[in-house]
Amino acid sequence: MGLLDKQFSDDNIIITKVDDLLNWARLSSLWQVGFGLACCAIEMMATSASHYDFDRFGVIPRPSPRQSDVIIISGTVTLKMAIRVKRLYEQMPDPKYVISMGSCSNCGGPYWEHGYHVLKGVDRVIPVDVYVPGCPPRPEALLEGLMKLQDKIRHETLVKKSA
Amino acid sequence: MKTTEEIYKILKEKYPESTGDLITGQPVEEFISIAPLKISEICLFLRDNEELLFDNLMNLSGVDDANGENKKDETGANTIEGGTLGVFYHLESTKLRHKLTIKAAAPRENPEVASVAEIWYCANWHEREAFDLYGINFLNHPDLRRILMPYDWDAGYPLRKDYKNPEFYQGMKVPY
Numbered sequence A: 001m002g003l004l005d006k007q008f009s010d011d012n013i014i015i016t017k018v019d020d021l022l023n024w025a026r027l028s029s030l031w032q033v034g035f036g037l038a039c040c041a042i043e044m045m046a047t048s049a050s051h052y053d054f055d056r057f058g059v060i061p062r063p064s065p066r067q068s069d070v071i072i073i074s075g076t077v078t079l080k081m082a083i084r085v086k087r088l089y090e091q092m093p094d095p096k097y098v099i100s101m102g103s104c105s106n107c108g109g110p111y112w113e114h115g116y117h118v119l120k121g122v123d124r125v126i127p128v129d130v131y132v133p134g135c136p137p138r139p140e141a142l143l144e145g146l147m148k149l150q151d152k153i154r155h156e157t158l159v160k161k162s163a
Numbered sequence B: 001m002k003t004t005e006e007i008y009k010i011l012k013e014k015y016p017e018s019t020g021d022l023i024t025g026q027p028v029e030e031f032i033s034i035a036p037l038k039i040s041e042i043c044l045f046l047r048d049n050e051e052l053l054f055d056n057l058m059n060l061s062g063v064d065d066a067n068g069e070n071k072k073d074e075t076g077a078n079t080i081e082g083g084t085l086g087v088f089y090h091l092e093s094t095k096l097r098h099k100l101t102i103k104a105a106a107p108r109e110n111p112e113v114a115s116v117a118e119i120w121y122c123a124n125w126h127e128r129e130a131f132d133l134y135g136i137n138f139l140n141h142p143d144l145r146r147i148l149m150p151y152d153w154d155a156g157y158p159l160r161k162d163y164k165n166p167e168f169y170q171g172m173k174v175p176y
Helices: A018-028 A039-048 A079-091 A102-107 A139-154 B004-014 B036-048 B123-134
Strands: A008-010 A070-074 A097-101 A130-132 B019-023 B031-034 B056-064 B069-072 B078-081 B084-092 B099-107 B112-114 B137-139
Touching: A018 A139, A039 A070, A039 A097, A039 A102, A039 A139, A070 A079, A070 A102, A097 A102, A097 A139, A102 A130, A130 A139, B004 B019, B004 B031, B004 B036, B004 B099, B031 B036, B036 B084, B036 B099, B036 B112, B056 B123, B099 B112, B123 B137
Parallel strands: A070 A097, A097 A130, B031 B099, B112 B137
Antiparallel strands: B019 B031, B056 B084, B069 B078, B084 B099
């Protein structure tokens, strides 16, 4: 369902629902926290670069969590870092979204058994909207994850509290 | 350029008390074992002696020798009593083009090794790492505190063979 579904009824007037307008605005400019953790971050940077061009989805890295809408947890979350990740998430203004990128941040990845220093899944400290599997995921997979998140935002409503 | 045997002879002559055995015939490089509290004195000699000139500490790493007695504690977990914790030093002379491996083994209950951080500055962080992961106490180290694990980590030293991971750290569940 596009924004312009109801068409123009008069010159320069668009009729749409408030929900649709807000959701469209939100999903079209998801600013991410400029934050990377491990090898997944390299893949995330490749996604931002010209070949895959994250910017065409309105995703640009912001240097401050206070100006960001989405945080991509790109890599191994150590116990030491988990405290910082949580703080970054708490500094972001609502509405905020989390993409967990790669096996490490999904569930601990290769460190699941003997990783004495690794948090076994970032969802133990912050709520996650989209999990992207892979080790590391290819840029296409991350883009797919972002589109899943956009889908999720597209169906949000002001009436009841969103996830 | 000198072989390990030749260097061993020099050391044995100069420090007969502190120089242990030359260990060969193992799948690792041959190495000389040194008394842990004399290691800084001997390393200074190795660095400054005209014939040796080991100016480069390539690596310093802790090792759990796990040569003590295996026991079970009251919870059924493995513990090791007695035996040693080792520190390996890989040295190189960039001028004379020779290399040497030495080892200091300290008792597990009170692992104290003299620091070489003042001899090769790069040893500073290496020794902090060995302290962090094995609990080896480097005497006269300028700044001996944890380097990789969180500063408030109180569950022990993770790379010891009898290490047991805690259930929680700061409210976060640690096991899978």
